[in-house]
Amino acid sequence: MRILLTGCCGQLGQELRSRLLPLGRLYATDSKTPDDEHQLFSLDLTDRGALLRILDKLQPDVIVNTAAWTAVDAAENQPELANLINVEAPQVMAEWAAVNHALLFHYSTDYVFDGDNTQSWREDDSTNPISVYGQSKLDGENVIRDSGCQHIIVRTSWVYSSHSNNFVRTMLQLAATRNSLQVVDDQRGCPTLAGNVADVTVQILKQLESIKSNHLSGVYHYTDDRPLAWCEFADQIFSRAKKIELIRDQPEVIPVDSSVFQTTAKRPLYSILNCEKITQVFGVHQKSFSQALGSCLANIQLNDSNTPNT
Numbered sequence: 001m002r003i004l005l006t007g008c009c010g011q012l013g014q015e016l017r018s019r020l021l022p023l024g025r026l027y028a029t030d031s032k033t034p035d036d037e038h039q040l041f042s043l044d045l046t047d048r049g050a051l052l053r054i055l056d057k058l059q060p061d062v063i064v065n066t067a068a069w070t071a072v073d074a075a076e077n078q079p080e081l082a083n084l085i086n087v088e089a090p091q092v093m094a095e096w097a098a099v100n101h102a103l104l105f106h107y108s109t110d111y112v113f114d115g116d117n118t119q120s121w122r123e124d125d126s127t128n129p130i131s132v133y134g135q136s137k138l139d140g141e142n143v144i145r146d147s148g149c150q151h152i153i154v155r156t157s158w159v160y161s162s163h164s165n166n167f168v169r170t171m172l173q174l175a176a177t178r179n180s181l182q183v184v185d186d187q188r189g190c191p192t193l194a195g196n197v198a199d200v201t202v203q204i205l206k207q208l209e210s211i212k213s214n215h216l217s218g219v220y221h222y223t224d225d226r227p228l229a230w231c232e233f234a235d236q237i238f239s240r241a242k243k244i245e246l247i248r249d250q251p252e253v254i255p256v257d258s259s260v261f262q263t264t265a266k267r268p269l270y271s272i273l274n275c276e277k278i279t280q281v282f283g284v285h286q287k288s289f290s291q292a293l294g295s296c297l298a299n300i301q302l303n304d305s306n307t308p309n310t
């Protein structure tokens with residue numbers, strides 16, 4: 001199997017690199033400069049011509065598209081750029097995949113919903129994004145579906161990992177300097193470890209023949225298993241980090257309404273995704289939040305202890 005991976009230096013892309021290698025010939029790309037030692041190739045998805053040339057040259061059987069404009073607030077002021085990366089690039093991939101009988105594996109978000117719900121969102125619930133980012137991700141889903149290519153779109157939420165910028169790492173940085181901090185208590189979702197989404201991707205790709213012969217293209221939800229408010233997530237991070245001595249003192253978390261923090265983009269209040277379909281179709285079960293956060297913090301500790309003091 002020939003696999004083209006985009007966004008290989010992002011949270012999910014990094015986790016996928018090692019996991020996809022055993023499945024076939026992997027071509028890992030990102031917008032950054034090429035790195036011969038690590039077999040990384042440069043591909044700027046805003047360059048439609050370059051994308052098409054790479055697809056024609058590499059002839060992938062599977063395109064795993066983790067690359068995205070993920071800066072939710074910045075998207076409000078730069079919708080054209082967000083659309084180039086989140087809509088037009090997936091459209092090029094999807095149309096190429098339709099003609100060349102390839103599979104497009106793509107990722108989307110809980111932000112396609114407006115958050116106005118009391119039950120977990122199902123794949124076929126009405127979408128109604130309330131941000132430019134959410135709208136661009138929904139438009140990306142739609143162009144993929146309309147292309148007629150074989151595709152799997154996994155919607156996930158609140159992704160974190162031991163590397164890159166994310167909520168867990170931000171909280172740990174704040175813990176070094178703050179005795180207390182205000183964290184939002186009225187937005188609920190399921191924090192999800194990037195490595196778990198990578199595992200799910202591999203589990204599904206191993207069923208490639210079944211996807212093709214049973215027409216399993218579509219949208220699937222996957223998150224780890226624990227719904228939390230951001231302030232509860234912060235509490236979990238601090239108490240576990242303190243226990244393994246990753247932080248010295250545990251800051252007090254003060255729950256506040258999201259109106260206290262004026263952000264450029266609106267976020268959905270209720271973001272919990274129903275994950276029954278992915279279990280029924282692919283046998284994928286939601287992984288434990290508790291284990292996921294534990295392993296993330298342990299990895300951060302390991303990386304810190306391996307980083308020489310400067």
Ligand SMILES: NC(=O)c1ccc[n+]([C@@H]2O[C@H](COP(=O)([O-])OP(=O)(O)OC[C@H]3O[C@@H](n4cnc5c(N)ncnc54)[C@H](OP(=O)(O)O)[C@@H]3O)[C@@H](O)[C@H]2O)c1
Pocket residue numbers: 006007008009010011012013030031032043044045046065066067068069070085107108109110137155156157158159160164194
């Ligand atoms: N993070 C979340 O909480 C979350 C939640 C739900 C869904 N998702 C979805 O999950 C997927 C993976 O997210 P993630 O957290 O791994 O994102 P991420 O860490 O922000 O990584 C995105 C990657 O895309 C690359 N990229 C951006 N613009 C590019 C361009 N013009 N050309 C080529 N590459 C470009 C970035 O490279 P540079 O840094 O070099 O630009 C980066 O490596 C995305 O589809 C995202 O929408 C994420």
